[in-house]
Amino acid sequence: MKAIVFDLDGTLIDSAPDLHLAANLVLRDEGLPEITFAQARSFIGKGAGVLISRVMDTVGLGDDPAEHARLLAKFMTHYEGEPAHTLVYPGVMDALARLEAMSCSMGLCTNKPEEPTRIALRHFGFDRFLSKVASADTLPQRKPDPAPLLHVMRDLGADSALYVGDSEVDAETAERAGVPFALYTEGYRKTPVSEMYHSYAFDHFDALPDLVARHFSEIRA
Incomplete structure (x- = not known):
């Protein structure tokens, strides 16, 4: 079986604009200074709870658990709607269609909460x-x-798979699982490609189907 598992944020979609907006709406409500887009982008990867922890640290709120829970709940009320500013990365939909035509079984592994994940999958047709x-x-x-x-x-019923992601978190996940990793280099990573665990690297989704075909042909050889 040709099984491929994808990350979501920073891999299939650029959700940083909506995450940035939701975080700043919370901060505005609280009368606190807003964070920059670059800061918000750097906070993505380990889920909404970690993002809020990093926001709180940035604006000097400390790490009180009750305050974190309150602000996280406010953040989710702003974020759990249809994605207004999130974009699909170029070539993604065509690559998914080509992979489907190649009889690939595909899944998703994300640290995004369930409700916004479900909304994004439906909204973008994933x-x-x-x-x-x-x-x-x-x-x-x-x-x-x-x-x-x-x-x-x-x-997916797969003993092995190729994991496709963009970040240090994805690379570590694949390495710990003993799974080959295809690194999308245009996502949210902060580490040089040469220093990250990966089996393949690509900068546009037009390249992914051929990479997948090569990967599974080498496994069969």
Whole structure:
């Protein structure tokens, strides 16, 4: 079976504009200084809870658990709607269609909460292609723990898979799971490509189907 599992934010979609807006709406409500787009982008990858922790630290709120829970709830009320400013990366939809035509089974492994994940999959039409999903709420563990990735692979009925992601979190997840990793270099990573675990690297989704074909042909050889 040719199984491929994708990350979502920074891999299939650029959600940083909507995450930035939601965080700043919370800060405005609280009468606090807003964060920059670059800061918001750098906070993405380990889920909404970590993002809010980083926002709180940036604006000097400390790490009080009750305050974190309150601000996270406010953040989710702003973020759990249709994505207004999020964009699909160039070539993604064509690549997914080509992979489907190649009889690839595809799933999703993300640290995004379940509701915005579900909304994004429907909004952008990814639910047609990605049959199995692990979000931040599917298991007690979250990436970079390998459990969510292995969970999706099991749901796909795959003993092995190629994981496609963009970040240090994704690379660590794949490495800990013992899964080959295809790094999309135009996402949210902060580390040089040469210093990250990966089997392949690509900068446009037009390249992914051929990369996948090469990967699975080498496995069969």
